[in-house]
Amino acid sequence: MSTELAQDPLKTYTQEEAFKATLKYFKNDDLAARVWLNKYALKDSQGNIYELTPNDMHQRIAKAIASVEAKYANSLSEEDIFNLIKDFKYIVPQGSPMAGIGNPFQIASLSNCFVIGNDGHSDSYGGIMKIDQEQVQLMKRRGGVGHDLSHIRPKGSAVKNSALTSTGLVPFMERYSNSTREVAQDGRRGALMLSVSINHPDSEDFINAKLEQGKVTGANVSVRIDDGFMKAVKSGTDYTQKYPIFSRAPKVTKTIDANTLWKKIVHNAWKSAEPGILFWDTIINESVPDCYADLGYKTVSTNPCGEIPLCPYDSCRLLAINLFSYVNNPFTDKASFNFKLFKKHIAFAQRIMDDIIDLELIKIDNIIKKIDADPEQEELKATERNLWVKIQHKAKEGRRTGVGITAEGDMLAALGIQYGSAKGNAFSLEVHKTIALEAYRASVNLAKERGAFSIFDAAREKNNPFIQRLKETDSKLYYDMLEHGRRNIALLTIAPTGTTSLMTQTTSGIEPVFMPVYKRRRKVNPNDKEVHVDFVDEVGDSWEEYVVFHHRFKQWMEVNGIDSSKNFSQSEIDELIQKSPYYKATSNDVDWLSKVSMQGAIQKWVDHSISVTINLPNDVTEDLVGDLYLKAWEVGCKGVTVYRDGSRSGVLISNDYKKEEKAKNLLTTFPKKRPQILEADVVRFQNNKEKWIAFIGLIDHKPYEIFTGLADDEDGILIPRWVNKGLIIKNRNEDGTSRYDFQYKNTRGYKTTIEGLSHKFNPEFWNYAKLFSSTLRHGMPIDKIVDLINSLQLDSESINTWKNGVVRALKRYVANGTKAKGQVCGNCKSENLIYQEGCLTCKDCGSSKCG
Structure with missing residues (x-):
């Protein structure tokens, strides 16, 4: 029986109607309303909208889950389920489940996370291309994908083809990255995790690959680090890399100084927030599914955010429990945590997650039917079909779930407990221990009602550290599991909950509040009308900035009789923060070593992994990053990522107006010698109905030089509309004179170069451009340069029109x-x-x- 909505004519709403109703639902939270409407509201391929507010979505989800419940004993009703999920209050299906459950218009998986692989032995071109095709097929069905590259032979190894030697890992990293950037589903770019073992001889090339501007921009990268390497780092000894990795009879060996490579990892993470680290021996030793490694459940990589380590062709669906909603009387001296209701809802969450697996199996069946019905040749469809058959088998056999949480930071603040304090860490540990015990208890009870996952074998799991902790803490639960089995091979995770936390209007995942008051960046299409582009990131995406209060900080204000509608000055905001439970409890405030210790303690009660980022201020040293990584390994973390403020462009940014004002008054200091390569913005505009284009060379996001003129097809300046970033490269002509080339990457990642910008435009323009560029290079404030250019009295109409174009281009950079x-x-x-x-x-x- 289908669990989809019947495809009868349904009431539709205009974008304006739905946005107005959703904005009211979210109490004028523009971002939450737009995210829900764009990503999760039920829509057909023509863009017709079938849901007016999120509670229409919750009704859709409840109806579909109830149809599964009806097949089993002790079933939950549609009303029961709706009351658990409505208003994002208690239980929140995340991402793909939210968009896909009960959706008749979308043939897509309900899984958030996938890992694919070559079973660790095929590094032929055919095998590598198969992985490329598989990742694209998954991404087009809305899935995030991870895979490991440790099976690819190192650079310079002999191969039996015309190339004679292998190119190593990096070219294939770029291939997979470029494929990811090409795939989009309903405006959602694909997400990819690439990993490699530190034991691989090319691991240093892997670690360095993203340092080159514009390379591997479509993937997160993490290094699988084993205990042997970490011990070599601590003892200052050598470490032997091998191919195949950890082989007793390797084809390639390479002895390295462990500390040299470790410092490279630390430096790159300090500089650019990557690579992340996966402590692989901890992951494998703690993994319950790896008790079944010989049956196909050997963990090989993780999903893009690292919270779900998976075997090849397994997948996982995610759900978050909103911890803030279990605080009674939040932000008062009577605040308390409702553990009784919390335990009851954990059991419901696990039950709903198991129902979603049944819905996923129907979804995958529909995907396979769609592939079979496609008119393509069978050989073209074979890879995609086989992929989904494998995924369907793993979902049915292991029934893996991903029960997690959100709002950890707000939960603690609402209880009056400082995040990162000893008391805070202890309370969080108790919460996560409760989740583990009650979720496993629910899975055992489901096994009694519905049957255990088909390969359950208590003898295989008896020495697993996670299972042993359950036994030591709750022996009855353990012996019930021995008798009845368990419904799901693995159950728990802590994901980032990015868009989920926007809709719960809480802190994200396990993280503290980023900032109680902050600027946010919203990605925009620079070609849309009435769009303000405040920032263009390193991959060319455009963003708008605006100031917001964190919702629960605002709730604290209202509970304490503070009018949140007032237009506060920055000093008044600072004073409010000092009085609030969020003071000294933001991402940059918490004691970083304490946070790592907290993660390690909680990890003991999460059978998958935890996605967590340690946020650091800009001025921290590389040594501190190294200390944090080492500490994370020592306390039992499965993975860790650090983000140093300013090391990568992000969505949330500091709201320190005083620093901004001070910076406005300082002259920009540029290098005395023009670097050979500059990052560049491409700016398009019209003057007197003529199309113009400007190429603006940048250093530290500040204008350094400008080339501009008519965008003329005959002159070859009319580059594709989507190109708004690139490089300006200073080169030499054969006669020794200088020229300036513009280079950009096309959608396949291949480089296109326009030679001689200085000769593409009217020579009269170029002479003035050199003058204006000179003033830029000497640090004259942009607004003063604009005034200078405006004051010039030039002879011809064309040069005055061009002058106006220069002004329009440069005004974008005035603070x-x-x-x-x-x-x-x-x-x-x-x-x-x-x-x-x-x-x-x-x-x-x-x-x-x-x-």
Whole structure:
């Protein structure tokens, strides 16, 4: 029996109707409303919207899950399930389950996470291409994918083809990365994790691959580190790499100084937040599924965020329990945690997760039927079909689940407990221990009602450390499991819960609050009307910035009688934060070693893994990063990632206005010698109905030089519309003169070069451009350069039109709020003009001029 919604004509809503209703539902939280509407509201392929608010979605999900429950004893009703999931209050199916359950318009998996692989032995081109195709097929069905590269032979190894020697890991990293960036599902870019063992002779190349600008931008990368390497780091001894890895009869061996490679890992993580580290021996030794390794459950890699280590062709669905909702009387001196209700809901969460596996099996069956019905040749469909048959088998046999949490930081704040304190760590440990015991108890009870997963064997698991902890803590649970088995091979995780936490309006996953008050960046299409682009990241995506209060901080204000609608100054905000339970409890405030210890303690009660990031201020040393990594290994973490503020562009940024204002008044200091290669922005605009283009060379995101003129097909300057980033490279002509080339990557990752920017435009423009570039290079503030250019009295109409184009291009880089001197508002004649989003805005009447 199908569990999908009947495909009868359903009521549809306009985008405006749905957004208005959803905005009201989320109490005017614009971001939450847009995320839900864009990612999770029921839509058909024509964009018709069938759900007005998230509770329509919750009704859809409850109906589908109830249809599965009806097949089993002690079934939950549709109303029971709806009351558990409505309003994102208690139990929240994450991502793919939220979008896909009960969705008749989408032939997609309900799994969030997949791992694929070559069973550790095939590194032929055919095997490598098969993985490429498999990852694309999964991503088009909305899945995040991980796979390991340790089976690929190292660079320089002999191969039996015309190449004679292997190219090593890095070219294949780029291939998989480029494939990921090409795949999108409903605007959602694919997500990929690439891993490699530190024992692989090319692991250093893997670690360094992302340092080169623009390389491997479509993948997260993590290194699988074994205990032997960590012991060599601690003792300062050598370490032997091998291919095949850990082989007793390797084809390639390489002895290295462990500390040299360790420092490289630490430096790169400090510099760019990657690679992440997977403590592989801890993962394998603690893994319950690896008790069945010989039956196909040997863990080989993780999903893109690292919280689900998986064997090849296994997958997992995710669900989060909203911890904040179990705090009674939050932010008062009567606050308490409702453990009784919490335990009851953990059992329901595990039950719902098991129901979702049944729904997933139906989804996969539909995918296979769709593949069979496609008119393509059978040989073209074979890889995709075989892939889904393997995934279906693993889901049916192991019935893996991913019960997790969100709102850890808000839960502690609501209880008046400081995140990262000894008391906070102890309370969090008790919460996660409770989840482990009650989820496993629920899985045993499900085995009584529905049967155990088909290969359950208590004898295989008896020495597993996680199972032993359950036995020591709750012997009755353990002996019940021996008698009845368990419904699911593995149960628990802690995922990042990015968009989930936007809709629960809480802190994300296990993390503390990032900042109680912050700026947020929202990705935008720079070609849309009325879009303000404040920031363009290193891969060319455009973002808008705005200031928001964290929802639960706002709730704390209201509980304490503070009017949250007031327009606070920065000093008033700072004072409020100091009075709140979030003070000294943000991502940058918590004691980092304490957080690592907390993660290690909680990891003992999570049978998969934990996705967690240690946020560090910009000025921390590389040695501290190394100490944190070492500590993480010592306390039993399965993985760890660090993010040093400013080391990578992100969505949330500091709200320190004083620093910004100070920076505005300082001259920019550039290198005395022009670097050979500069990052560059491409800016398009119109003047007098003519299309113009500017190439702006940047150093530290600040303009250093400019080339601009007409975008003319005949001159070869009309590059694709989607290109808004690239490189300006200074080269030499055969006669020794300089030229400036522009280089960008196409959608396949191949480089395209436009030679001689300085000769593509009118020579008259180029002479003035050299003058303007010179003032940029000497650090003159952008607004002053704009004033200078505007003041020039030039002879011809064409050069004046070009001058206006230069001004329009450079205005984008003037800091918001900069006062424009010597100019008058054309509407009210006021001199109170400021730059805002590259436009001159009158603070008195609000009129804006962007020309």
